[in-house]
Amino acid sequence: MKGDIGVVGLAVMGQNLILNMNDHGFKVVAHNRTAAKVDQFLEGPAKDTNIVGAYSLQEMVEKLETPRKVMLMVRAGDVVDSFIEQLIPLLDKGDIIIDGGNTNYPDTNRRVAYLREKGIHFIGTGVSGGEEGARFGPSIMPGGSPEAWEAVKPILQGISAKTDKGEPCCDWVGNDGAGHFVKMVHNGIEYGDMQLICEAYQFMQDGLGMSADDMQKVFADWNTTELDSYLVEITADILKYRDEDGAPLVDKILDTAGQKGTGKWTGINALDLGIPLTLISESVFSRCLSSMKDQRVAAEKLFGKTVQPVEGDQQEWVDALRQALLASKIISYAQGFMLMREASNQNGWDLNYGNVALMWRGGCIIRSAFLGNIRDAFENDAEIAFLGSDPYFKAILENCLGAWRKVAAKSLEVGIPMPCTTSALSFLDGYTTARLPANLLQAQRDYFGAHTYERLDRERGEFFHTNWTGTGGDTASTTYDV
Numbered sequence: 345m346k347g348d349i350g351v352v353g354l355a356v357m358g359q360n361l362i363l364n365m366n367d368h369g370f371k372v373v374a375h376n377r378t379a380a381k382v383d384q385f386l387e388g389p390a391k392d393t394n395i396v397g398a399y400s401l402q403e404m405v406e407k408l409e410t411p412r413k414v415m416l417m418v419r420a421g422d423v424v425d426s427f428i429e430q431l432i433p434l435l436d437k438g439d440i441i442i443d444g445g446n447t448n449y450p451d452t453n454r455r456v457a458y459l460r461e462k463g464i465h466f467i468g469t470g471v472s473g474g475e476e477g478a479r480f481g482p483s484i485m486p487g488g489s490p491e492a493w494e495a496v497k498p499i500l501q502g503i504s505a506k507t508d509k510g511e512p513c514c515d516w517v518g519n520d521g522a523g524h525f526v527k528m529v530h531n532g533i534e535y536g537d538m539q540l541i542c543e544a545y546q547f548m549q550d551g552l553g554m555s556a557d558d559m560q561k562v563f564a565d566w567n568t569t570e571l572d573s574y575l576v577e578i579t580a581d582i583l584k585y586r587d588e589d590g591a592p593l594v595d596k597i598l599d600t601a602g603q604k605g606t607g608k609w610t611g612i613n614a615l616d617l618g619i620p621l622t623l624i625s626e627s628v629f630s631r632c633l634s635s636m637k638d639q640r641v642a643a644e645k646l647f648g649k650t651v652q653p654v655e656g657d658q659q660e661w662v663d664a665l666r667q668a669l670l671a672s673k674i675i676s677y678a679q680g681f682m683l684m685r686e687a688s689n690q691n692g693w694d695l696n697y698g699n700v701a702l703m704w705r706g707g708c709i710i711r712s713a714f715l716g717n718i719r720d721a722f723e724n725d726a727e728i729a730f731l732g733s734d735p736y737f738k739a740i741l742e743n744c745l746g747a748w749r750k751v752a753a754k755s756l757e758v759g760i761p762m763p764c765t766t767s768a769l770s771f772l773d774g775y776t777t778a779r780l781p782a783n784l785l786q787a788q789r790d791y792f793g794a795h796t797y798e799r800l801d802r803e804r805g806e807f808f809h810t811n812w813t814g815t816g817g818d819t820a821s822t823t824y825d826v
């Protein structure tokens with residue numbers, strides 16, 4: 345019997361996906377550039393399974409049922425292009441290559457178009473959930489050549505996470521790089537969620553003087569509320585974890601954050617598309633600031649920076665923090681969905697936002713009860729422009745607003761940096777303000793550069809220039825917007 349799918353790349357994600365496929369009755373042909381890795385896998389985790397090995401791409405391709413499906417679980421970037429080039433002469437028209445790495449979506453756009461010319465289908469899919477997700481059910485976000493979906497659907501939906509109702513956390517996202525785009529936004533949201541949790545942690549630790557044990561209880565408790573999510577759950581676990589000397593391990597970890605680029609891509613994309621993705625962007629910058637450790641240490645000394653203790657009832661503050669976190673999280677997701685809407689419009693992807701929320705409901709790093717509510721919001725109104733206008737989320741924002749302002753104000757007063765929590769509030773204040781000061785800004789632009797402005801008392805699209813100083817000319821600059 346021939347193989348259902350070939351998987352290239354036997355690092356931990358590749359191995360675990362293969363084992364997952366095997367558990368679901370698919371016959372997998374496993375290949376790795378280094379032959380020894382194939383042997384180690386076959387003699388180790390893949391022993392006594394239906395998994396077969398292949399020591400070359402040619403051998404792998406020969407062992408596959410047609411249309412052949414080859415999934416690349418290799419490092420994103422040039423390595424993917426190199427495998428594609430090696431596979432092209434081995435494959436036939438109608439065969440399918442799947443890239444399951446964290447690829448930047450313009451690369452997937454390019455590869456879909458390139459392989460289409462050769463009659464080969466290409467799918468770029470987000471796979472989220474880390475090692476554990478890959479092994480027992482990740483969230484899978486495939487996009488690319490739509491003709492290929494029916495052939496890979498049973499495998500990808502079979503191995504994906506399922507919601508409580510048994511729905512697969514995997515569905516067709518859209519053409520071209522749509523799958524990798526949605527995975528990129530997922531990762532951006534992941535950055536935002538993590539930073540928001542970290543800001544609440546710092547407020548509790550530095551402002552309220554709480555211990556790791558105290559905070560562990562708080563996060564475990566929050567995990568039974570609307571904040572029920574994987575990231576809150578693991579935060580409680582982390583705070584509980586002791587080093588060999590019995591002290592919390594978290595306290596000994598150097599405070600400089602790493603990043604592999606997906607959050608940065610999300611921020612860049614938002615700037616390109618003109619979407620105010622403030623929270624995710626702040627979370628990326630927070631990682632950048634954290635990495636300037638030596639400068640921060642020196643500057644703390646130079647400015648004599650201290651954080652004043654936060655006075656008042658601790659339990660009240662903790663509850664206010666929970667509300668600030670929840671409300672900020674709504675803003676983050678609202679911004680993320682705004683970005684997806686704009687990208688979908690510009691690229692003609694026709695994204696189904698309810699389905700995206702469903703794909704993220706289980707298996708992935710941002711999985712949460714909250715995503716079930718987001719799905720409901722899009723089921724009620726598929727075109728909702730701002731998630732915060734949905735009745736469920738609007739009620740939460742309104743209920744949390746007082747506590748959220750209190751936390752934001754206090755953080756500024758005592759000197760605890762909470763860039764995501766505070767910028768989310770500023771975003772809501774801006775979004776709900778009918779008249780912003782951009783009238784003055786337009787006047788400034790017109791004053792120094794004759795960039796023109798529109799008037800409240802005239803039709804939109806009519807542009808005016810004023811000779812503000814009497815010494816400027818009457819010639820206006822062009823009115824284009826990027």
Ligand code: 6PG
Pocket residue numbers: 446471472473474531534602603604605606607708709
């Ligand atoms: C996932 C994760 C995964 C990975 C990120 C980490 O969805 O399973 O997002 O893709 O953990 O690449 O990103 P950083 O290294 O940038 O934090």
